[in-house]
Amino acid sequence: MSSSLPSRGRPRDPRSHEAIIGATAELVVDVGYAATSIGAVAARAGVGKDTIYRRWPGKPELVFEAVFTTTDDVPPPDTGTLAGDLTVLLQGLVDEFRAPAAAAALPGLLADFAADPDLKARIRGDFLAPSKERLLVVFERAVLRGEIAAETPVDLVLDTLAGAVFFHVGLVGEHPDPQLAAVVAKGIEVR
Numbered sequence: 692m693s694s695s696l697p698s699r700g701r702p703r704d705p706r707s708h709e710a711i712i713g714a715t716a717e718l719v720v721d722v723g724y725a726a727t728s729i730g731a732v733a734a735r736a737g738v739g740k741d742t743i744y745r746r747w748p749g750k751p752e753l754v755f756e757a758v759f760t761t762t763d764d765v766p767p768p769d770t771g772t773l774a775g776d777l778t779v780l781l782q783g784l785v786d787e788f789r790a791p792a793a794a795a796a797l798p799g800l801l802a803d804f805a806a807d808p809d810l811k812a813r814i815r816g817d818f819l820a821p822s823k824e825r826l827l828v829v830f831e832r833a834v835l836r837g838e839i840a841a842e843t844p845v846d847l848v849l850d851t852l853a854g855a856v857f858f859h860v861g862l863v864g865e866h867p868d869p870q871l872a873a874v875v876a877k878g879i880e881v882r
Contacts, residue, residue: 710736711743716758716792724754724799751803751810752817758792760818767826773833773880777872779856780826785867788860797861823849839879851875 714735718727729750733740747753768779787793804811823846833839847873852875859867 693765699825707736707738707742708746711738711746711753712757719754719758719795727754729753748813749810751807752813753804754796755800755814755818757798758790759787760822761787761790763822763825767828769829769832772876773829773836773838774873774876776829776833777852777876778869779837780829781856781872784853784856785860788856789866794861818820838876843879848875848879 714732715727716773718731718735722731727750729740731742732753733743736743743753747756765783768776770776770779788797797852804814826849827845830843830845831841833840834843852872855871855875859865
């Protein structure tokens with residue numbers, strides 16, 4: 692049995708967290724990524740800047756969380772097939788990338804990621820890795836159903852889906868073909 696040390700200071704208020712996340716997404720849509728600042732987010736959320744900086748190291752991490760982690764609390768899909776599950780995942784990614792805040796934030800975030808390898812590593816570790824971990828259950832079920840081999844490179848499959856959505860929605864400005872998930876599933880199925 693382990694015991695945890697009590698946290699120091701006041702406990703975090705989930706309402707403040709939600710207010711900050713909401714204010715960030717609104718500001719990115721209203722004024723764009725470049726003009727969104729921690730001060731403006733704090734003012735709109737009705738919190739102090741210190742409250743924000745205690746939770747996020749800077750604007751890129753805050754904006755990324757506000758815009759690109761909206762579906763992280765949704766349970767992994769369980770449609771009964773890998774193709775069905777991937778289709779649900781794909782639609783979630785499409786919806787996330789097509790949201791006005793994502794469209795407004797993406798160019799600025801990409802520029803910040805390109806300019807700062809440490810930022811890119813923080814985003815990978817703090818946001819992307821836990822999201823991928825959460826989705827492993829989809830592939831574990833597919834292995835148990837015999838749809839894919841146990842050694843299927845899950846990270847690569849998820850990156851393929853995200854990359855295709857990013858290309859179609861973020862760069863080309865089109866909705867990905869609804870059959871994309873089926874094509875990816877067909878490409879990794881057991882033969």
